[in-house]
Amino acid sequence: MTAKKVPAAKLIAIAGVAGLFAGAAAIYVIESQSGNGKAVASASSAECGAAAALAESLVPLSKGQVAAMMSVPEHRKLPDLSFTGPDGAPKRIADFSGKTLLVNLWATWCVPCREEMPALNALQKSMGSDRFEVVAINIDTGTDDKPKAFLEETGVHDLAYYRDSSMETFNTLKKEGLAFGLPATLLMDEKGCLVSSMNGPAAWDSDDAKALIGAAIGTRPAT
Known part of the structure; x- marks a missing residue:
């Protein structure tokens, strides 16, 4: 089945509403009490210096459909x-x-996530390579039935199926101050250093998104 494309304006409207509730994770998710392992020490500034420089170079491209993708205060590696x-x-x-x-x-069960997935799929289809991947991690609890059925119904076939039914991934990012609700998105460089992050959906199949990702991997977006 062909993926249904969600109008960019609709995603922007959803993102705006999500932003109003960014501090209230309960709007999108009920936090479990598990963790994702012990927190590790931040990488040295030297190790992630390239991520900091990359984030600075991407600031002019964080606009339009991806204006909410912002550089982080500390460019570091996260708990794995x-x-x-x-x-x-x-x-x-x-x-x-x-x-x-x-x-x-x-x-x-996250409405903004459902609206966003076809756009993420389109980004992976057009720009995925041995240098770049969209790693979309489903955090539904329970079995695989619902997430797999949703992906099939919406024609999302270009994203690899990554899953964390324990929600530990979300809880780890919440403790790191990076996830306040769903969807939550991180841009990480080839060394695993955090470059930028955003909460809320975006039109990832837009020209703005492709320009941002193209600059992040040092290539022009596919046309």
Whole structure:
């Protein structure tokens, strides 16, 4: 089935409403009491210096459909988020070393997430490579039935199926001050250093988004 494209204006409206409730995670998610392992020390400024420079260079491109993607106060490595891959085997962010990542947390019961997924799928289809990947992590509790059915119904077939039914990934990012609700999105460089982040949806299939990602990976977006 062909993915239904959501008008950019609708995503912007959803993002605006989400922003009003950014401090109230209960609007989108009920937090579990688990953690995602012990917090690790921040990387040295030298280790993530390139991420800081990249974030500065992307500031002019954080506009329009991706205006909410903002540089973070500290460019650092995060506790290594754990989830499962398409085959059900454990995965960690460190497994993607060498790739720039757009990490997105989503759930089927999050309306803005549902609206955003086809756009993320389109971004992966047009720009995914050995240098860049959209890592969309579903955090529905329970079985795989609902998320897989949603992806099939909406024609989202270009995103790899990553999953964390424990919600530990969300809780870790919440403790790090990076996730206040869903969707939550992080841009990470090829060393796993945090470049920028945003809460709320975006039109990831827009020219603004492709320009931002193209600059992040040092290439022009596909046309």
